[in-house]
Amino acid sequence: MKHVVVIGAGHIGSTIASLLSETGDYRITVADQSADQLADLGPMLRVDHAVLDVTDGPALRALLAGKFAVLSAAPYHLTYHVAEAAKAAGAHYLDLTEDVASTRKVKALAVDATTAFIPQCGLAPGFISIVAADLARHFDTLHDVRLRVGALPKYPSNALNYNLTWSTDGVINEYCEPCEAIVDGLPRQTRALEELEAFSLDGVTYEAFNTSGGLGTLCETLDGKVRNLNYRTIRYPGHAAIMKALLNDLGLRDRRGLLKDILENSLPATLQDVVIVFVTVSGMKHGHLVQETYANKIYARDMGGRTVSAIQITTASAICAVLDMLANGALRSVGFVRQEEIALADFLNNRFGCAYAMADAAPTARPPVLGAVA
Secondary structure, X not given: OEEEEEEOOOHHHXXXXXXXXXXXXXXXXXXEOOHHHHHOOOOOOOEEEEEOOOOOHHHHHHHHOOOOEEEEOOOHHHHHHHHHHHHHHOOEEEEOOOOHHHHHHHHHHHHHOOOEEEOOOEOOOEHHHHHHHHHHOOOOEEEEEEEEEEEEEOOOOOOOOOOEOOOHHHHHHHHHOOEEEEEOOEEEEEOOOOOOEEEEEOOEEEEEEEOOOOOOOHHHHHOOOOOEEXXXXXXXXXXXXXXXXXXXXXXXXXXXXXXXXXXXXXXXXXXXXXXXXEEEEEEEEOOEEEEEEEEEEEEOEEEOOXXXXXXXXXXXXXXXXXXXXXXXXXXXXXXXXXHHHOOHHHHHHOOOOHHHXXXXXXXXXXXXXXXXXX
8 A cells, every 4th residue: 555645635635635545555644734624624544634834844854754655736836845855755746736837846856856756737737738649649740739628617607707616826827927839830938818719619608818837848748849839728708808907907916815815705616617628639640631629528526425526526536547657657657757648548547537538538520619809
């Protein structure tokens, strides 16, 4: 039985612990600075609790000593503390961060590490990169790779058409930081909330716009191999315009703490959500210009007698699947491991990754219609 540490006892961390404990193959210690948050986890088999401030390096290193791996479900700004302690303790490291700067620091730590460092193991970045890389391998020459992901309320009921479904810090960060892309064959940075487009899927209209971090390491992996590569977050129409007003016109881009307070006190959380995954790849195959599309929707569902949101299911299942493959020897166990190194078939065949395969994951015969919004 492998002993792992989960950092963070929030919605995602608690779901990770629950999924792993049910297998009987892992012993888990969940660490959080809040004793109340840990108490809310309730009783789980093979799950211990540790009250810990992850910025306390010596205490964190002591907790990780002798452990197989640490899975960080902490806010992105704590990522480096966990990765640094993992290296010192000789534990494998996995995280869920979307933050580009944090991932670069993790990559630097992995250069001479004796264990695996696998960041960005969630939905996006994470699973979305696995899908994109799998489709890209079908082509002789790549033209365009477009990734679109959204975690949305099933029943939007406010002007933002949005409910809080995961980390507020993470949402704000991806709306503010520069976005990576490849445009006309050249890597470049684009602005978040820009390049708005509209599309419809299954009769529902959505918008999508640039956000930071969703591509993971794909820009490096596909540099020199693709004409255009971009990632955009999916929302219901009208969301981007209001967020731009808050961030730019009202200056909340530079007052993120205030914006977080406003959002968390104005937008209710919901477990009734849907995750949309949509990847389109075009290029040359056997002398013909071809497009392939992956479209999938994952909904909230009951697990163990409680309702678990779609974003909890997709994020927690993804990092658990990567941990499982690492533990079973299916992934490299030393150095920096990119999500796109993981085979989609292996991921979906995993006991955790199959959470994605339960939905209709077949390539759609009628891809969504995309178009720029004026």
